[in-house]
Structure formats: C-alpha cells, structure tokens
Amino acid sequence: MTTEAPVVLDVRGLRAYLYTRWGVVRAVDGVSFTLREGETLGLVGESGCGKTMTGLSIVRLLPEPAGRIVDGQVLLEGDDLVAKSEAEMRRVRGRRVSMILQDPQTSLNPVFTIGDQIMEALRLHHSSGERSLAGRAEAALRQVKVAAPAERLRAYPHQLSGGMKQRVVGAIAVAGEPRVLIADEPTTALDVTIQLQYLALLKEIQARTRLAMLFITHDFGIVARMCDRVAVMYAGRIVESGPMRALFRAPRHPYTEALMASVPRMEGVVTRLPSIEGQPPPLHDVPAGCRFAERCAYVDDRCRREYPPTIPVGPAHEAACWRVEPSPPSR
Amino acid sequence: MLESRAIAAEPLIRAENLAKHFPVTRGLFVSRTTGHVKAVDGVSFTIGRQETLGLVGESGCGKTTTSRLLLRLEEPTAGRVLLDGQDVHALRGAELSRYHTRVQAVFQDPWSSLNPRLRVRDTIAEALVVNRRVTRAGRLERVEEVLHQVGLPLSAAARYPHEFSGGQRQRIALASALAAKPELIVLDEPVSALDVSIRAQIMNLLKDLQAQQELSFLLVAHNLATVRYIAHRTAVMYLGRIVEHADTESLYRRPLHPYTKALFAAALPADPDAPRDDMILTGEVPSPIDPPSGCHFHPRCPFAMEQCSRVAPELKAVAPEHVVSCHLY
Amino acid sequence: MARVEERIDAGFAASTAADASAAPRPRGDLARLPWVSLAIIAVLVLVALTAPLIAPHSPTEQSLPDKLRPPAWEAGGSTRHLLGTDVLGRDVLSRLIYGARVSLIVAAVALLAGGGIGLAVGIVSGYLGGRVDSFLMRVVDATLTFPTILIALLLAVSLGQGLQTIAIAITVLIWARFARVVRGEVLAVKARDFVALARVHGCSHLRIMAVHIVPNVLNTFMVLLTLHIGFVIIVEASLSFLGAGIPPPTPSWGQMVADGRSHIASAWWLSVVPGGAIMLVVLAFNLFGDWLRDWLDPRLRQV
Numbered sequence: 037m038t039t040e041a042p043v044v045l046d047v048r049g050l051r052a053y054l055y056t057r058w059g060v061v062r063a064v065d066g067v068s069f070t071l072r073e074g075e076t077l078g079l080v081g082e083s084g085c086g087k088t089m090t091g092l093s094i095v096r097l098l099p100e101p102a103g104r105i106v107d108g109q110v111l112l113e114g115d116d117l118v119a120k121s122e123a124e125m126r127r128v129r130g131r132r133v134s135m136i137l138q139d140p141q142t143s144l145n146p147v148f149t150i151g152d153q154i155m156e157a158l159r160l161h162h163s164s165g166e167r168s169l170a171g172r173a174e175a176a177l178r179q180v181k182v183a184a185p186a187e188r189l190r191a192y193p194h195q196l197s198g199g200m201k202q203r204v205v206g207a208i209a210v211a212g213e214p215r216v217l218i219a220d221e222p223t224t225a226l227d228v229t230i231q232l233q234y235l236a237l238l239k240e241i242q243a244r245t246r247l248a249m250l251f252i253t254h255d256f257g258i259v260a261r262m263c264d265r266v267a268v269m270y271a272g273r274i275v276e277s278g279p280m281r282a283l284f285r286a287p288r289h290p291y292t293e294a295l296m297a298s299v300p301r302m303e304g305v306v307t308r309l310p311s312i313e314g315q316p317p318p319l320h321d322v323p324a325g326c327r328f329a330e331r332c333a334y335v336d337d338r339c340r341r342e343y344p345p346t347i348p349v350g351p352a353h354e355a356a357c358w359r360v361e362p363s364p365p366s367r
Numbered sequence: 368m369l370e371s372r373a374i375a376a377e378p379l380i381r382a383e384n385l386a387k388h389f390p391v392t393r394g395l396f397v398s399r400t401t402g403h404v405k406a407v408d409g410v411s412f413t414i415g416r417q418e419t420l421g422l423v424g425e426s427g428c429g430k431t432t433t434s435r436l437l438l439r440l441e442e443p444t445a446g447r448v449l450l451d452g453q454d455v456h457a458l459r460g461a462e463l464s465r466y467h468t469r470v471q472a473v474f475q476d477p478w479s480s481l482n483p484r485l486r487v488r489d490t491i492a493e494a495l496v497v498n499r500r501v502t503r504a505g506r507l508e509r510v511e512e513v514l515h516q517v518g519l520p521l522s523a524a525a526r527y528p529h530e531f532s533g534g535q536r537q538r539i540a541l542a543s544a545l546a547a548k549p550e551l552i553v554l555d556e557p558v559s560a561l562d563v564s565i566r567a568q569i570m571n572l573l574k575d576l577q578a579q580q581e582l583s584f585l586l587v588a589h590n591l592a593t594v595r596y597i598a599h600r601t602a603v604m605y606l607g608r609i610v611e612h613a614d615t616e617s618l619y620r621r622p623l624h625p626y627t628k629a630l631f632a633a634a635l636p637a638d639p640d641a642p643r644d645d646m647i648l649t650g651e652v653p654s655p656i657d658p659p660s661g662c663h664f665h666p667r668c669p670f671a672m673e674q675c676s677r678v679a680p681e682l683k684a685v686a687p688e689h690v691v692s693c694h695l696y
Numbered sequence: 697m698a699r700v701e702e703r704i705d706a707g708f709a710a711s712t713a714a715d716a717s718a719a720p721r722p723r724g725d726l727a728r729l730p731w732v733s734l735a736i737i738a739v740l741v742l743v744a745l746t747a748p749l750i751a752p753h754s755p756t757e758q759s760l761p762d763k764l765r766p767p768a769w770e771a772g773g774s775t776r777h778l779l780g781t782d783v784l785g786r787d788v789l790s791r792l793i794y795g796a797r798v799s800l801i802v803a804a805v806a807l808l809a810g811g812g813i814g815l816a817v818g819i820v821s822g823y824l825g826g827r828v829d830s831f832l833m834r835v836v837d838a839t840l841t842f843p844t845i846l847i848a849l850l851l852a853v854s855l856g857q858g859l860q861t862i863a864i865a866i867t868v869l870i871w872a873r874f875a876r877v878v879r880g881e882v883l884a885v886k887a888r889d890f891v892a893l894a895r896v897h898g899c900s901h902l903r904i905m906a907v908h909i910v911p912n913v914l915n916t917f918m919v920l921l922t923l924h925i926g927f928v929i930i931v932e933a934s935l936s937f938l939g940a941g942i943p944p945p946t947p948s949w950g951q952m953v954a955d956g957r958s959h960i961a962s963a964w965w966l967s968v969v970p971g972g973a974i975m976l977v978v979l980a981f982n983l984f985g986d987w988l989r990d991w992l993d994p995r996l997r998q999v
Contacts, residue, residue, distance in 0.1 A: 082562040183650075197651045198426075227425035228589065228633035229648045236647060254563055257635025281639050298567035299637050300592040302619070309596060311567030315532060438896050467898030479889040484911035490890075494897040543893075 044215050044248045045071035045094070045133075050108035050118075052093040055101075059320035063089040065272035067108075071216065074242065076249040078263035078280070080256070082295075084316060085269040087252045091218045094250075095133055096125050113215065131161045131212040138221040140201035144193040150177075150204050151189030154211065161212030176207040181237060199230035203237065210241060217242075220252045235262055256299055260284060265352075268292045271316050271327035278353030289355040290332045326358070334359045377452070378413035379583050380437065380551055385410045385446035387432050391656060404655050406432040408607035409446070414551065417577060419584040421598030421615065423591060423630070427655055428604040430587045434553045437585060438472055450551075464498045471544035475556035477536035481528035487539055488524035494547040513542040516579075517572060534565035541572070548580075555587045570596055591634040595619055600688070603627045606655055606663040609682065613689035623691045625668045662694065670695060730987040736980035744796045751790040752778070756945040759785035764963050780965045782955060788969055791947035795970065798948045799977070802859065803928045806866035811921055813867065814874020819913070821875065822882025823905050833879070839872035845934060852940035862941055866931055870924060877920055881913040915992045922985035926978035933974055949974050 052064040064086045071077050079087045092098050094110050096117060110117040112132060120128065129135075137143050144153060154173040162172075170189070177185035180203040193201060202222060209217060219238065223231040235258065242249055251262055259266055259280065267277035268289065276289035287293045297310045314331040317323055325340040326332070332339065336359070344358040388403040407429040414420045422430045435441045437448055439455060448455040450466065458466050471494065474480050481490055488510045495501040501509060511521050517538040528536060537557060544552050554573070558566040574597050576582055588594050594601055595615055602612040603624065611624040622628050632646040648667045653659055659666050665675035675694055682692045743750065763785040766773045773780060779788040821832040848865035855861045885891065886909070894904050933950030935941040942948040949970040956966025 082564060199651060227652060229425060229629055230652070232633040232635075232645075232647050233649075236645075255635070256563075256637035260637055260639040260641075261635050284637070284639055295564055296637065298564045300567070300570070300590075300596045301638075302592045302595065302631070302634055302636055303641070306596070309567040309570055311571060312564040313568070315534075440892055440895060464898060467896070470896075472893060472896045474889045474893065476889055480893060482890045482894075482908050482912070485907070493894065493899065497898045497900075497903065540893075543897075547897075 041072040041074050043070045044073050044113055045250070046109075046111040047071075047090075047094065048109045048111070050090065050093055050110060051106045052089055052098055052103060053106050054089075054099070054103050056320070061319045062272050062322060063103075063319060064093055065319075065322070067269070067272075067274055069267050069274065069277060071248040071250060073215070073248055074246045075265065076242065076251055076263045078259040078266040079250060079252045079269060080254065080259055080266055081269035082254055082316070084271075084319065086272040086319075087269050088220055090269070091135065091220050091250065091252050094216075094218060095129055095135055096120070096122075097129075097135075130157065130209075130214065132214050133216045133218065134209040134212060134214040135218040135220065136202070136205055136209050136222045138224050140198050140205060140225060143205045144201055146193050148192075149189065150191050150193065150196070154189070154204070154208055157208045157211040176211055177204070179241070180204070180207045181233075182207075197230075198226050199234060202226060202234055206234075206237065206241070210245065210247070213245065214247060216248045216250065218250045218252070221254070223258065224253075224255075231258075238262070256284075256296060268295070271322060272319055273327065273356065275328065275357070276353075276355040278350060282350055282353045286350070288349040288353070288360050289328075289357050290334050290359070291328045292355075294331075294333070326356075378415045379418075379451065380414040380585075381449040381452075382410060382412050382433070382437070383447045383449065385433065385436055385448065386444045387429075387436060387441055388444045402656055405607050405658060406655055407436065407443075408658075410604070410607070410609055411446075412602055412609065412612065414583050414585060416550070416583060417581055418600070419577065419586055419598045421594035421601040422585060422587045422604060423589060423594055423601060424604035425589060425630075425652055427606065427652055429607040429655070430604050431555060433604070434472075434555050434585060434587050437551075438470065438553055439466075467494060468498050468500060468547040469549055470551045470553070471547065471549040472553040472555065473537070473540045473544050473557050476560055477533045477540065478560075480540045481536055483528050485527075486524070487526055487528065490528075490539065491524075491543040491546050493543065498547065500547060509546055510542075513545045516545060516576065517542045533561050534568060537561060537569055538572070541569075541576075545576070545580075550581060551583045551585065553585045553587070556589070557586075558593060559588070559590065566593070573597055591619075591631065603630065606653065606658050608663060608692065610664065610693070611689075611691045612682070613686075613691075617686065617689045621689075623685060623689070623696060624664075624693050625670050625695075626664050629667075662692075730984055733980040733984040733987065736976060737984060740796055740800065740977055740980075743793055744800045747793050747797050751787075751793045752776070753787040753790040755786060755791045755794040755947045757786060761785065764959070766963070767965050767969075779969050780963070782952075782966055783959065783963075786947075788952075788965060791952060792949070792970060792973060795947040795949045795952060796973075798859075798942055798946065799929050799932060799974075802862055802866065802932045802942075803925050805859075805863040806870065806928050806932075807921055807924060809863065810867040810870035811874050811917070811924070814871040815878055815910075815913075815917055817871065817875040818878025819882055819905055819909055822879040823886060823901070823909055829879075832875070836872040836875050839868070840876075842869075844869055844931070845938065848931070848935050849938065849940045852935065857940065857943040859942060862932055862935060865935065866928055869931065870928065873924070874917070874920055878913055878917060881916045882909055885909055885912045919985055919989040919992065922981055922988055925981040925985075929974060929978055929981075 048068050050064055050067045054061040054063050067090055069077060079090060081087045089098070093105055094117065098104065105118050108118065112128070117125065117128065151170065151173050154176055155169045158169055158172055173189055174185045177188055182188050182200060182203050196204065223234055226234060239262065253259060263280045265278065266280050266283045267274045268291065269275070270291050276283065276287065276292045283292065287296055294310065294312045298312060300309055312331055317327050323329065325342055326344050329335045329339045339358050344356045346354050346356045347360055347362045348354050349360050349363055385407055386409055387407040388405050390400040391402045391404060393399055393401050410429070410433055412420060422433065424430050432441065436443050442456060450469065455466060488507065491510050491513060492506045495506060495509060510524055514521055514523055519535065519538050519542065528539065531539065558569050561569065570593065573584065577584065586594060586598055598615050600613065601615045601618050602609045603626065604610065605626050611618065611622070611627045618627070622631050629646045629648050632644040646669065650667050653666065661677045661679050662675045665671045668675065672694060680692045680694045682690045683696060684690050685696050762777065762781050763783055765777050765781045767780045768775050768778045777787050777789065779792065781787055817832055821829045847868065851865045852861050855864070891904060891908055894908050932941060932948065933953065936948045936950030937954040941950055944951065952970035953967045956963065959966050
C-alpha cells in the first residue's frame with residue numbers, strides 16, 4: 037500500500053507572495069503536504085486559489101521579479117529546494133522534479149521538430165552519446181503511445197493534434213526519470229475522449245516508474261479517477277486534505293462540501309443545483325479569520341475573528357475549520 | 368423532464384439538412400480550392416417553444432458552426448434554418464430586424480464577450496437600440512428590468528466590464544441577450560470558462576429564466592452533466608453529423624451509438640465508486656477536411672463492421688423520440 | 697424566488713466589496729509619469745504658442761554688424777544674443793523659438809491628416825477583409841516602397857515649396873504605416889466575441905466599425921501618433937535641409953542646420969543648437985510614446 041512508501045516530497049509551510057503595485061498578493065500562504073513514492077496527490081481548487089502557484093513554487097519558477105518564496109521548505113528527498121541556488125535548481129528541474137502544463141499549444145517550441153525537443157531533454161539529463169539519442173527519442177515516443185514514432189520525430193508541433201502534443205510534453209517531462217511529476221491541469225484543453233486516453237497513459241507511466249504525482253485540477257471527476265489523496269485549496273491555503281475516498285464520502289470542510297454539491301452529476305436529475313454565492317477574498321487583502329467565512333453556511337463569530345487550526349477529522353484526514361468535530365487521528 | 372407541449376405546437380426553430388463547407392485554398396496569387404472542410408454535413412433538428420436542445424460533441428464536430436448558422440453569422444452551403452416557418456437566411460429589412468429581436472446569443476468567453484469601452488447599460492441595450500424597439504426613456508427601464516432578472520444590482524448599469532468577475536460578466540452577457548425579449552437564445556458553452564461553483568449559479572439562472580419566460584435554448588456544450596441538467600432533448604454530433612438524438616432522459620439512460628457511449632464513459636463521474644465503463648477510444652479525432660468514408664466514426668469504433676466503412680448509416684428511430692445513425696440498429 | 701434573489705444580491709454586494717479592492721487604481725501611478733519627457737513637450741508647446749511674446753528679437757531681422765556672434769557664454773558673445781547670431785546677423789534664439797512653431801504645425805497637420813487617413817484605411821481594410829483588404833494592402837505596400845525623401849522632393853518641386861507641400865508630402869509618407877498597424881489591431885479586435893455578438897444584435901457594419909472597432913484600436917493609434925511625431929519632425933527637418941522644405945526667411949530647424957553646414961568649424965552653434973533641439977524634442981516624444989504604450993497596455997488587458 038502506498039502508506040508504506042517513502043516520502044519523496046515534503047512541503048512545509050510554503051509561502052509564496054507576489055509583489056505587485058496593487059499590494060502584496062499572498063498567492064500561497066502556508067501550504068504543507070507530503071507526497072509519497074508512487075502516490076498521486078490531487079491539489080484541487082477554483083481559479084485564484086493558489087494551486088498553480090504552489091506547483092510553480094516547488095520548481096522555483098515563480099514569475100519574476102514579482103514572485104518570491106518568503107517562507108517554508110520544499111524537501112525533495114530531504115533536499116530543500118527553497119535553499120538552492122538557481123544553478124542547482126537547473127540540475128533539479130527535469131531530472132528530479134518535472135512539470136506538465138495546461139496548454140499544449142504553448143508548451144512546445146514551434147520552430148523545432150518533436151525529435152529535436154525530445155533529444156534536447158534527453159541530452160540534458162543523460163550523458164550517453166549522440167547516436168543513441170535518436171533511438172532513445174523514438175523509444176520515448178513509443179512509451180507515450182504515439183503511433184509511427186520514427187516519422188513523428190521529424191514532425192513539427194503544429195502538425196500534431198492537441199492530445200499528441202500533450203503526449204510529447206509528457207515524454208519530455210519523464211525523459212529525465214524524475215521522482216516527482218507536477219501536472220497542472222494537463223487535460224483541460226483536451227477533448228474528453230482524448231483526456232481519458234491521456235489519464236490512462238499517466239497512470240501507466242506512474243505504475244512503471246513509481247513516480248509521485250502532484251495533480252493540479254479543478255475537476256472532481258479526474259480526482260476520483262486519478263488521485264490517492266486530495267488537498268483542497270482556498271484563498272492560498274489548504275482547507276482540507278485526506279484520502280480521496282474519505283473526501284468524496286464525507287467531506288468535512290464546508291467549502292469542500294459546497295463545492296462538491298455544486299458539480300452537476302451525470303447520474304440522477306436534480307431540480308436545483310446548489311451553488312456557492314459570493315466570491316473568494318482578494319489575495320492581497322485577506323481577512324483575519326477564516327477566509328471562507330463570508331460564504332459559509334455554518335459561520336459563527338469565532339470563524340470571522342480567528343483563522344481555524346487544522347484539525348484531524350479522520351484517519352490521515354484533516355480540515356481547517358472551527359465547526360468540525362475533531363476525531364482522534366489513527367495513522 | 369420532457370414537457371409535452373413542445374410536441375404539439377409547430378416548432379420554433381427547424382433546421383433542415385444544414386451543411387456548411389469551408390473551402391481550403393492554396394496558392395499565392397491565384398487561390399485554388401484543394402478541398403473542403405465539411406464542418407456541418409447534413410444536420411436537421413427542431414427546437415420547440417420553451418424547450419432546450421442540447422448539442423454535444425468534441426472539438427471539430429460542428430456544433431459551434433451549427434450555432435453560428437442559426438445566428439446568421441455564417442451562410443449555409445446547403446439546407447435551411449426556419450424560424451416559425453420562415454427561412455432565416457432569406458430575411459431582409461424589417462423582418463430581419465425582427466429576427467434579431469427574436470434570436471440572441473451568449474458565448475463562451477466572458478472576457479471577450481463585452482466591449483470594454485462600453486458601459487454595461489449600452490451593451491445591454493444594443494439590440495433594442497439597433498432594432499428601434501425602444502425610446503430613450505424606455506431603454507433604461509428595460510436595462511434595469513433585465514439586470515434584475517439576471518441577479519445584478521442596478522448600479523452595474525453605469526459601470527464598465529472590467530469591474531466585474533467572470534461569472535458577473537456572463538450575467539451581463541445574458542442580460543444583453545434578454546433585453547430584446549428573444550424567443551430563442553443560443554448558448555455556446557456558456558459556463559465552461561467559469562469556476563465550478565459559479566457554473567451552478569448560472570445554470571440555475573438559465574433554468575429559472577426559461578420557466579418564467581417563453582424562452583427556448585440551443586445549448587452547445589461538451590460537458591454532459593451540464594447538458595443533462597437543463598436540456599429537454601440532446602443531440603450528439605461527430606464530424607459534422609448528428610449520430611444520435613433523443614430526449615435527454617432516454618439518451619442518458621440508454622445511449623445507443625458507440626460514440627455516445629464513449630463520450631459518456633469519458634465523462635468522469637465525481638464518484639470514485641461509480642461503475643467504470645472504460646471505453647477508451649483509440650486514435651485521434653479525425654480532421655473534418657478528409658473524414659473517413661461511410662460512417663465517420665468507423666476507424667475508432669470498437670463495434671465496427673465491414674459495411675461501416677462503405678455505407679454511411681441513416682438516422683433511424685429506434686424508440687419514440689430516439690434516433691440513432693448506426694448500422695448496429 | 698425572492699430569497700434566491702436576495703442571496704444573489706447579497707452575494708454580489710459582498711463580491712463588489714471584494715472587487716472594489718480587487719481592482720483598485722494602481723498605486724504609485726503619479727510617480728511613474730515620464731516627467732522629463734512631459735516637461736520638454738510642455739516647454740515646446742508653450743514656446744511655440746508664445747513665440748511672439750518671448751522671442752527677444754524678430755527672427756528675420758538682419759543685423760550685419762552683429763553677424764556670426766558666438767553664444768553668450770563664449771568669448772565675444774553678448775547677452776543680447778544668448779545663442780549667438782547667424783551669417784546674416786539674425787538672432788539664433790529667436791529663430792529657434794519661431795522654428796518650434798513650424799515644426800509643431802507641420803507635425804500636427806501631417807499627423808492628423810496622415811494618421812486620419814491611415815486609421816480610416818486600416819479600419820475599412822481590416823474589418824471588411826476579402827478583396828477590399830487585398831487591394832488596399834497592395835496600395836499600402838506600394839506606398840511603403842517609395843523612397844521617402846525622393847517623393848517629398850518631387851512634390852516640393854512640382855507643387856512649389858511651402859507649408860502645404862510639406863504637409864502633403866509627409867501625409868503621403870506616413871498614412872501607410874498607420875494603415876498597416878491599425879489593420880493588424882482591427883483583425884485582433886474583430887476576432888473577439890463582442891464583435892460577433894454585435895452582429896447578432898443586428899448592428900450594421902458601419903455601427904460595428906464606429907462603436908466596437910474604433911474605440912478599441914484608439915489606444916494603439918494614439919501610441920502610434922506619439923511615436924511618429926519624432927519621425928515627422930525629422931522628415932520636415934530633412935526636407936528643409938535639402939532645400940525642399942519651408943522657404944526662407946521663415947526659420948525652420950532643419951533649414952537652420954543646413955545653413956550652418958558651411959560654418960561648422962568656425963560657428964558651430966549655427967547647426968548644433970537647432971540640431972540639439974531636434975534631438976531633444978524627438979527623444980522626448982519617443983519616450984513619452986513608450987510610456988504611453990506601457991501605461992495603456994496592462995490597463996486594456998486588465999482582468
């Protein structure tokens with residue numbers, strides 16, 4: 037079981053702020069989670085919650101000069117990435133931690149062939165000679181199930197479909213055999229039938245290489261299919277985290293509960309879809325208390341005054357809420 | 368959820384064998400036509416009064432082009448669109464003006480649907496002003512009326528689009544569609560660019576509006592759960608053709624066409640214990656320039672038979688209110 | 697129903713409060729103004745407007761005994777002619793001041809005419825597309841391939857020297873540049889959904905161009921205008937330098953630079969002073985144009 041697997045990524049109290057002329061945007065404001073080998077953690081939330089910034093912070097690719105990690109540690113197999121220099125990070129990116137982004141159109145360089153781009157990745161991460169590179173690039177394409185890989189090597193990105201581009205992006209991402217893969221909404225821009233293929237591919241790669249995946253998404257359907265554990269983010273913080281099934285069966289944080297209730301289901305017809313009124317607080321002007329207080333159905337005075345602590349609510353399951361019943365954590 | 372009133376009356380909109388072929392040209396000084404993108408290739412459907420027709424499919428299936436044909440943003444290569452029996456593309460002058468007050472639209476991208484230089488009230492009132500439906504005094508009154516209908520405060524009228532969030536902008540877009548009291552609103556992916564919790568707000572609003580007014584919707588979407596929530600009938604499109612068309616309950620309970628089944632399987636349920644139907648299709652969505660012969664779906668179809676590559680299947684009624692175009696039936 | 701509406705209103709009120717602070721005016725905007733450029737431009741405009749009031753002498757008054765006096769801070773200079781005199785004894789400072797007028801007027805007329813034509817062509821071409829677009833863009837291409845100065849010289853020779861000629865020459869030269877850039881912007885605006893929705897509302901093409909396209913390309917157009925002022929001033933100066941510009945005795949900065957050419961070694965101030973003025977003014981407008989573009993850009997795309 038994955039609970040026995042070693043921890044490969046340990047994020048502790050990560051804070052990343054953006055210094056803009058509107059003020060300090062607290063994009064990531066105290067985020068902690070762990071990721072084990074072979075496990076997939078889903079980072080879920082709506083736009084502006086900080087999930088993409090969290091992913092970028094881990095690989096130290098925050099937009100400069102505005103973005104800065106102000107606190108916390110990102111321990112990759114014990115090594116703190118926050119403390120590393122840029123030169124050291126260059127050796128980490130792609131080789132130990134890799135990232136797949138949302139838009140396949142802009143992830144590949146349009147003026148180079150697919151083969152060139154894969155070989156570049158291979159060249160960076162492995163020292164063996166040039167001649168075997170083409171062969172290994174072809175093998176990489178085959179591993180991501182691209183048909184006719186030898187010909188595809190000579191193709192340019194614009195000649196490929198969206199789904200195929202994402203596969204190439206995936207091949208490049210795992211070329212360095214990383215321990216952690218951060219996938220930021222990799223299927224949002226793909227058609228649903230292609231998405232299904234792609235998710236199956238990611239699962240297969242993960243099974244083969246035992247890599248740990250941080251899957252950033254807003255789609256609960258994907259979470260149910262792909263993730264072992266889930267962390268729900270709201271206004272820069274994690275409000276609930278736990279095993280995937282526990283979250284679906286019994287979400288404990290009011291935001292998680294409301295969010296899940298507002299997703300229309302394929303099965304069953306409802307006459308009214310519950311929605312969450314209002315909007316998240318602006319990240320440069322966060323309230324002192326719980327950030328979901330203004331929109332919460334269970335809110336009381338303490339919620340508005342003080343930010344709630346993270347309370348264990350089940351086995352390996354916690355929520356940051358004043359109104360939940362704590363239960364003894366049985367690990 | 369099918370209301371039988373729609374069956375009895377003459378449908379509001381009728382699309383007959385609609386086709387739209389875009390020429391593909393080559394050449395520097397003299398362009399030659401080397402082929403055609405058959406974006407829409409023989410599509411027929413009706414929409415009744417106070418009814419919602421859902422049009423689902425993936426990219427390249429032609430649903431957006433179909434909606435644009437209804438809105439007169441494209442001219443059909445073949446076929447007709449009839450509004451109360453009148454050919455929409457043959458309208459001129461005062462009748463055309465009247466058409467614009469009867470058929471309106473809301474598009475996908477809230478960040479691009481509103482002119483950033485116009486105040487909200489001017490965008491909302493445009494259809495009224497252009498078609499001379501209202502006096503100066505009446506204009507503001509109507510603007511306030513629709514703002515109220517979509518749940519925005521009256522203070523929104525004097526503001527500019529950039530002051531609003533995505534969900535609010537879609538409400539404004541909806542208000543500007545409602546202003547002229549249309550009978551049909553074409554909704555092209557109205558909620559896909561919005562956050563999950565905001566989608567529910569807008570969907571509820573659409574449902575309420577349809578119940579309160581004599582409104583029909585053509586809902587173009589790729590998210591099946593969204594369509595199920597408000598569509599009375601649903602048509603599934605693939606590469607320019609309708610492959611299955613039924614009342615929504617029927618379709619969702621018993622999808623017949625293999626592509627529909629694949630679509631449903633790919634609509635991941637937000638439930639880890641839901642029964643899995645891993646019908647993972649092989650291959651890519653083919654290009655509409657050179658669609659496969661016979662049934663367009665045959666290269667990816669797990670049930671393909673020999674005749675599927677030769678003969679294109681006809682749309683056949685398999686049950687009342689349920690037609691499918693597949694050789695399996 | 698009422699309860700739902702109340703909740704929506706409450707929700708909106710809450711979010712508007714959030715919004716008001718979410719999209720505040722950017723702080724520190726005043727500090728970022730291009731003060732130096734603005735100051736130079738302001739001085740230029742002021743000088744041009746008040747020329748008769750502030751020029752110490754008449755720009756055309758000759759005084760041969762005073763000819764070729766150096767500027768006041770050099771040996772042999774006097775405070776009566778702060779920047780010296782030219783070969784005919786005319787006060788350089790006064791000529792510089794009146795020359796500012798010429799530069800500004802020519803620039804204004806040419807930009808308005810050329811810019812106006814370019815804007816109109818760009819909009820029609822970009823919006824209508826098809827054969828109109830192809831034809832107009834070929835005309836633009838042809839215009840852009842004309843050798844600039846040659847055309848101006850030809851015009852000057854055939855129409856005679858004068859303000860009108862220069863204005864026409866420069867207009868002919870710059871309209872095409874505006875047309876091309878504006879057309880690009882129009883294509884981008886045309887692709888946005890609100891243009892399609894305007895057609896769905898029933899707007900005529902004319903209304904769409906006027907209400908939806910033009911206001912959304914104005915920002916780019918304004919930036920283009922400011923960035924071309926420098927160019928126009930230099931063209932005028934060049935034409936005058938080549939003898940095809942404003943005829944003497946009306947002072948023009950280009951003419952002054954030309955006149956001082958033969959005395960460069962001995963009376964450097966004759967060319968350097970007006971040359972320096974040209975450089976300063978063009979730089980100021982370019983910097984201002986850059987700032988304007990940056991300032992307008994993120995605001996346009998503000999989400």
